[in-house]
Amino acid sequence: MPVRTSCDPELVKSVVKTVPMFASLTDEELSSLLDKSNVYRYRKGEIIFLADEQDQQMYIILKGRLKVVEISRDGQERVMAFRQRGDYFGEMGLLDGKTDFATVIAMEPCKLLLITKSLFDEFFLENNKALRGINALLCGRLRECWVFQSIIALNDAETKIRATLAHYGETLGVRDSSGVIINSVFSHQSIADRVQITRETATRVLAKMRARHEIEITGRRIKLLPAFFEKYAQCELLLSLAEKMEGH
Helix, strand or coil: CCEEECCCHHHHHHHHCCCHHHCCCCHHHHHHHHHCCEEEEECCCCEEECCCCCCCEEEEEEECCEEEEEECCCCCEEEEEEECCCCEECHHHHHHCCCCCCEEEECCCEEEEEEEHHHHHHHHCCCHHHHHHHHHHHHHHHHHHHHHHHHHCCCCHHHHHHHHHHHHHHHHEEEECCEEEECCCCCHHHHHHHHCCCHHHHHHHHHHHHHCCCEEEECCEEEECHHHHHHHHCCHHHHHHHHHHHHC
């Protein structure tokens, strides 16, 4: 069970301000909202909520990493997304009061800020700027879904993995002098699940990329090297995908 905990108010405020729907709130409004909110601690492996569970709360990640998964009837997980500090989820339940379609699990000890539906209604329904922020938030979610549906529809496994790594390099990457480190832990199985290929195929493609010095893998962290981006830039299909993203 999650445990209510404390967190540095200034840290909470700095993280919350990065979420589009909160960016338009004044400092006074934001402070008032946070005074009425609670922070909870979750253990590694703990389920935040299950698919189809009635949970009209929005969660903002203050610390830790989570995975969003679809669980099959035989209990197998298919990873749909990863979330880390500054990310958020559960916003759909606040908007329409319905259940979510995915299960969210803590990958490491986490601290989450919970925004209830009553707080959401109080601070956002009459705030036009905040409503525009909500539109931006939903558009971002739709774009992410669109990107991965486009990737999954590809026929070539290497292209699928290359596009997925490029996306995570952009959204989770930390650049250093020799490349971009994807700041999240990936197993071969989680990559395979994300693009709907077998683990064996994912392992084979990643080994090929390592042999060509496109990537480095330390533990389960992947670094994208210059050769990776050179190969990515040569792929007409991925360039077309990028152009479509810019146009949406």
